[in-house]
Amino acid sequence: MSVAGDTVTYRQLADAVDALLGRQVRRVEWSVPRLQGELAGEPGxxxxxxxxxxxxGAGVSWNMERTFNGQRGIxxxxxxxWMRENLLAREGVSLL
Structure with missing residues (x-):
């Protein structure tokens, strides 16, 4: 059983951090062959x-009704x- 939530790309995550904190995070693009090579070195x-x-580009998804939180109404x-409630507090940023 899995827990469901947002499915976002690394780019979307970086863009959200940029927008929320008002600064640009460093982005490094990794090629599929590089990632496959790293996986081959550590297959587990x-x-x-x-x-x-x-x-x-395959990604993964689950039917919400079959997830842990979906079945329990969580x-x-x-x-x-989450970023607004957690990341901003760590950065000392207030939205009030």
């Missing part, structure tokens, strides 16, 4: 597997809401 790494899948917030 879940994060390396996800990087290859997302870089190839609401999740979106990426930008």
């Amino acid at each position: 790494s879940a994060i390396r597997k996800y990087r290859v899948v997302f870089a190839q 609401a999740v917030c979106g990426m930008e809401q």
